[in-house]
Amino acid sequence: MVCASDRKMVAILLLRHSPYQNHLLAALSAEVFERIEPHLEFVAMPLGDVLYESGGQLQHVYFPTTAIISLHYILENGASSEIAGVGNEGVLGVSLFMGGNTTPSRASVSTGGHGYRLKQRLMMDEFNRAEHMMRLMLRYTQALITQMSQTAVCNRHHSVEQQLCRWLLLTLDRLPTNELTLTQELIASMLGVRREGITDAAGNLQRAGMISYRRGHITVLNRIGLEKHACECYGVVKKELCRLLPETGKTHHAERFSK
Amino acid sequence: MVCASDRKMVAILLLRHSPYQNHLLAALSAEVFERIEPHLEFVAMPLGDVLYESGGQLQHVYFPTTAIISLHYILENGASSEIAGVGNEGVLGVSLFMGGNTTPSRASVSTGGHGYRLKQRLMMDEFNRAEHMMRLMLRYTQALITQMSQTAVCNRHHSVEQQLCRWLLLTLDRLPTNELTLTQELIASMLGVRREGITDAAGNLQRAGMISYRRGHITVLNRIGLEKHACECYGVVKKELCRLLPETGKTHHAERFSK
DNA sequence: AAGACTCTGTTCGATAACGCACATAGAGGG
DNA sequence: CCCTCTATGTGCGTTATCGAACAGAGTCTT
Numbered sequence: 054m055v056c057a058s059d060r061k062m063v064a065i066l067l068l069r070h071s072p073y074q075n076h077l078l079a080a081l082s083a084e085v086f087e088r089i090e091p092h093l094e095f096v097a098m099p100l101g102d103v104l105y106e107s108g109g110q111l112q113h114v115y116f117p118t119t120a121i122i123s124l125h126y127i128l129e130n131g132a133s134s135e136i137a138g139v140g141n142e143g144v145l146g147v148s149l150f151m152g153g154n155t156t157p158s159r160a161s162v163s164t165g166g167h168g169y170r171l172k173q174r175l176m177m178d179e180f181n182r183a184e185h186m187m188r189l190m191l192r193y194t195q196a197l198i199t200q201m202s203q204t205a206v207c208n209r210h211h212s213v214e215q216q217l218c219r220w221l222l223l224t225l226d227r228l229p230t231n232e233l234t235l236t237q238e239l240i241a242s243m244l245g246v247r248r249e250g251i252t253d254a255a256g257n258l259q260r261a262g263m264i265s266y267r268r269g270h271i272t273v274l275n276r277i278g279l280e281k282h283a284c285e286c287y288g289v290v291k292k293e294l295c296r297l298l299p300e301t302g303k304t305h306h307a308e309r310f311s312k
Numbered sequence: 313m314v315c316a317s318d319r320k321m322v323a324i325l326l327l328r329h330s331p332y333q334n335h336l337l338a339a340l341s342a343e344v345f346e347r348i349e350p351h352l353e354f355v356a357m358p359l360g361d362v363l364y365e366s367g368g369q370l371q372h373v374y375f376p377t378t379a380i381i382s383l384h385y386i387l388e389n390g391a392s393s394e395i396a397g398v399g400n401e402g403v404l405g406v407s408l409f410m411g412g413n414t415t416p417s418r419a420s421v422s423t424g425g426h427g428y429r430l431k432q433r434l435m436m437d438e439f440n441r442a443e444h445m446m447r448l449m450l451r452y453t454q455a456l457i458t459q460m461s462q463t464a465v466c467n468r469h470h471s472v473e474q475q476l477c478r479w480l481l482l483t484l485d486r487l488p489t490n491e492l493t494l495t496q497e498l499i500a501s502m503l504g505v506r507r508e509g510i511t512d513a514a515g516n517l518q519r520a521g522m523i524s525y526r527r528g529h530i531t532v533l534n535r536i537g538l539e540k541h542a543c544e545c546y547g548v549v550k551k552e553l554c555r556l557l558p559e560t561g562k563t564h565h566a567e568r569f570s571k
Numbered sequence: 572a573a574g575a576c577t578c579t580g581t582t583c584g585a586t587a588a589c590g591c592a593c594a595t596a597g598a599g600g601g
Numbered sequence: 602c603c604c605t606c607t608a609t610g611t612g613c614g615t616t617a618t619c620g621a622a623c624a625g626a627g628t629c630t631t
Binding site: 192 | 388454465
Binding site: 236237238248249252253255256267268269 | 578579580581
């Protein structure tokens, strides 16, 4: 029988599906991990899937590996904005262990992929039983809080173009490639602006040589350029994540924030 | 010797300073409360006082009674926005027990008054030792998360006038009177908009008979009207707070959200 | 290969908020 | 009581984003 850390290496080397692709799961102690592993359920998360509806009861927490989940709030008039995103660095469903069980926002898949989920009951048992799990989850929650506050300030003070840069970078950090598969329409609904605004901004970035795109695909050509063009918000969110969860390791890119 | 609940009644009847004026402290079990009471330090919180600076180390958590604290984020260019407010319904310094110890925002007093504080060390001891304290703090933190997300969406989609209504209502809920003592300039910096924008919006509300104001003082005349005029955001934040912390009792007003 | 559909580019006027300049008017200190 | 300081009111022109309408272009289906 191989031990947990061996399996971790194997999974990474082969780039097969593995719970270790999620940074939080990977940061668990061997003891905790081995206890929950049998209960981790591998799930497909196709684009658009709604994992929970505003006010609904949470049955699971989700640890995305290749998928990205968007938490967004839908106003009475139908307008909406993304409040935060959750990728392989995090977990969906913090309200479960925070004690609220529901939140007034919707969680839907913004980048199709896979992930693992854990039943509410098991998560709570673990949270209450293992100091380690609780600390990790609370620190992640604080990183999420940072992301939300930053979104609030950014919405008020920065241009659509700057926000687009921030959003692209945050999304890129959760992907293994430098190509995003999504339409301008979708990005617009994430940022809560008009689709035309994204067309404008993306056009500018393309002319500046930072990105290149075609129907439903965006390739980032110059990451450093994007970072310079983005507002400070990206850096703050990134730095806080690294500070709060150093054991989750560095993301694919963005080494300059990993200090 | 009087017991805790006797003292609570006495404090309320006499309207003297008492830790029970803070809803979270009041919601603690007698056992926990009696343990921390000797360590609660009564502090004055004059307008403008900075309780902590972005990135600074937290030495205490603060439980406001009559003061209101504003968490705001200050951008590199000096612009700023309030991300959330903390009054007698809450506690300042959640990052302490969430495990981060610092947050990238500034906390300053937006309405002068008083409160109690507890040393970091004692707070942590209690958090780790008493299940009750931990649950309460986590549920409050989730309410705070709701407030932050709502701020993000509100910043994007609602007019200055609607936001002013929301802000007035939230502030009013934390005060025993229906008069706020602050300048338009100050409100503007809270909402992250121009002072002239507030002058406009406040003028409209006054003409509509909902408020009346003079230099540095705003009196709310028609609370129901304000609620109707505000965006949905106020109600959502309020309802979540009541849902998550029912034991903190209803606020002075806003009974319609206490369902 | 053709057609349908969806995504992207572009236009136009409308609107909300900004930035600045300056006038007026309370409030508090000497 | 006057004077000064600061808060509030108002009027510009400027800018960013919105809202709606439509043309072109890619992609997928049949």
